[in-house]
Amino acid sequence: MINLFTAPFLTSEYTKKEYGLVSVLIPARNEEINIENCISSVMSQSYTNIEILVYDDSSSDNTPGIVTIISLRDSRVKLISGEPLPDGWLGKNHACWKLSQQSSGNYLLFIDSDVILEKDAVASAVSEINNNDSDLLSVFPKQIIKTFGENAVVPFMNWLLLSFLPVKLVSSPKFKSFAGANGQFILWKKDTYAKTGGHSAVKGEIVEDIETARFLKRNGYKILLLMSKDLVSCRMYSNFKEAVSGFSKNIYPASAMPAILFILNVLFLVISNIVPFILMFYFDYFIYVSLLILSERIVISYISSQNILVNILLHPLQMIMLLYISLKSVYQTKTGKSFWKDRKL
Numbered sequence: 001m002i003n004l005f006t007a008p009f010l011t012s013e014y015t016k017k018e019y020g021l022v023s024v025l026i027p028a029r030n031e032e033i034n035i036e037n038c039i040s041s042v043m044s045q046s047y048t049n050i051e052i053l054v055y056d057d058s059s060s061d062n063t064p065g066i067v068t069i070i071s072l073r074d075s076r077v078k079l080i081s082g083e084p085l086p087d088g089w090l091g092k093n094h095a096c097w098k099l100s101q102q103s104s105g106n107y108l109l110f111i112d113s114d115v116i117l118e119k120d121a122v123a124s125a126v127s128e129i130n131n132n133d134s135d136l137l138s139v140f141p142k143q144i145i146k147t148f149g150e151n152a153v154v155p156f157m158n159w160l161l162l163s164f165l166p167v168k169l170v171s172s173p174k175f176k177s178f179a180g181a182n183g184q185f186i187l188w189k190k191d192t193y194a195k196t197g198g199h200s201a202v203k204g205e206i207v208e209d210i211e212t213a214r215f216l217k218r219n220g221y222k223i224l225l226l227m228s229k230d231l232v233s234c235r236m237y238s239n240f241k242e243a244v245s246g247f248s249k250n251i252y253p254a255s256a257m258p259a260i261l262f263i264l265n266v267l268f269l270v271i272s273n274i275v276p277f278i279l280m281f282y283f284d285y286f287i288y289v290s291l292l293i294l295s296e297r298i299v300i301s302y303i304s305s306q307n308i309l310v311n312i313l314l315h316p317l318q319m320i321m322l323l324y325i326s327l328k329s330v331y332q333t334k335t336g337k338s339f340w341k342d343r344k345l
Contacts (some may be wrong), residue, residue: 012125023105028097029057047123134224138181141234147241183209252329
């Protein structure tokens, strides 16, 4: 309920001025399906003082070819060929770091290649980071969900975020424990990036976005976390298998908990969100508990611009998937069997 009334959103109500060059930095590995739409959305921004750098992270598909063709049409677009991954680095972190070294902007905007920006997204973000005197701004994109398999998994990400993180307090230096960011859209002031080490400070972290937010808040930097209804959108995964694989690699590392405590927390969440719907047939009290759970799903679905009816109907399945993916994540992390895009993490 706090998030319903206080969660800040990225909107088109921005100060119409140029603040300096913005480097839009896109790490890409085997993204031939997404990369053209992503770059096209950046090229169409109302904020025109931008450069667009794409790091081809050893793609085996036609990602570099597509970017090369686009760069011939627009001189703002540049392809950077990937280098071998150094020891101690994870792929995306290294790609982002190399992009930052090639950039010329006063601001560094890192986005994933499956992100689509509406025309005022960059202008609004740059305006917000300056108006709020923040060092880093991150946006949770509107998640595009199309298949049944995606609906069974993807919505619980925002459910976890908005159930337990007061988004407004992320921007308050007083509440250092409330830290969050989303690597799909992170805007840095370049001097902050340089002073803190940027991605080199979290080079071996699977959930580099959250670890970056924690690091910055511990060291007195100001973060602004925003939700997005329309300006920033992303289809994270295209099917059930991808969604399970994607969340399995990061949900446990993101918790920063010992494995047993993490599992107990997830068990409590899942049981407390499913069992009341069974017990309400035997005890009237649990009808009210079930209504509270459903109310929460309605509120969070609304804030997240997700399908309310689908999330209500699939609530038990999503909770079961949360448990399954959490156990899988612990197992993969502890046994060193986490992979993403054919790379061991």
